[in-house]
Each structure stands twice: as structure tokens, then as C-alpha cells.
Amino acid sequence: MKKYIKENQVYTVQEGSELEVQLIADGFEELVKDTKSDLSKLKIKELVEIAQAHGLEVPNNAKKPEVLELLESNGVTIDE
Known part of the structure; x- marks a missing residue:
């Protein structure tokens, strides 16, 4: 799902749908959302829990930047 905005109107549409094409044509x-900054606000323990919930293996001695990179490279966002 993607979100499109124009002035004060926001639409959430299925990627590749006809509605998405129409919104783009209409100037939306x-x-x-900057997920990197949202994830970076979390503590290492929370990041590890999110990674494990998505089936990602986190080394015991991993530091915060490493866990952030793991999450981002696997497309994990904070609202999942």
C-alpha cells in the first residue's frame, strides 16, 4: 500500500492499481515516511525484538547501527 498526497487530501492505494495511476495523473x-529516523529513535532492545519478530537473526553482540542496517536492508518499518 502507498499513500499519496495533494494539498490536504491523502489517499492510501494498492501499488499498481488503476487508482494509483489516476492519482499520479491528477498531480498527487x-x-x-522516513522510517530510518523512526527506527533510530528506538532502544537496541526494541530493535532486536522487532528484528526477531520478523524472523531476522541478530548476533548477541550486535550494536545499534548494525541492527538498524539489518532492519532497513530487509525492508522492516516501524509500523509493521
Whole structure:
């Protein structure tokens, strides 16, 4: 799902749908949330829990930047 915005209107649409094509044609722009900054606000313990919940293996001695990179490289966002 993607979000598109124009002025004060926001639509959530299925990626590749006809509605998405129409919104783009009508001048809507994709609303992209900066997940990196959201994830970086969390503590290492929370990041590890999120990674494990997504089936990712986190080494015992992993530092926060390593866990952030693992999550981001696997497309994990904070709202999942």
C-alpha cells in the first residue's frame, strides 16, 4: 500500500492499481515516511525484538547501527 498526497487530501492505494495511476495523473505525490529516523529513535532492545519478530537473526553482540542496517536492508518499518 502507498499513500499519496495533494494539498490536504491523502489517499492510501494498492501499488499498481488503476487508482494509483489516476492519482499520479491528477498531480498527487507519493507520501514517503522516513522510517530510518523512526527506527533510530528506538532502544537496541526494541530493535532486536522487532528484528526477531520478523524472523531476522541478530548476533548477541550486535550494536545499534548494525541492527538498524539489518532492519532497513530487509525492508522492516516501524509500523509493521
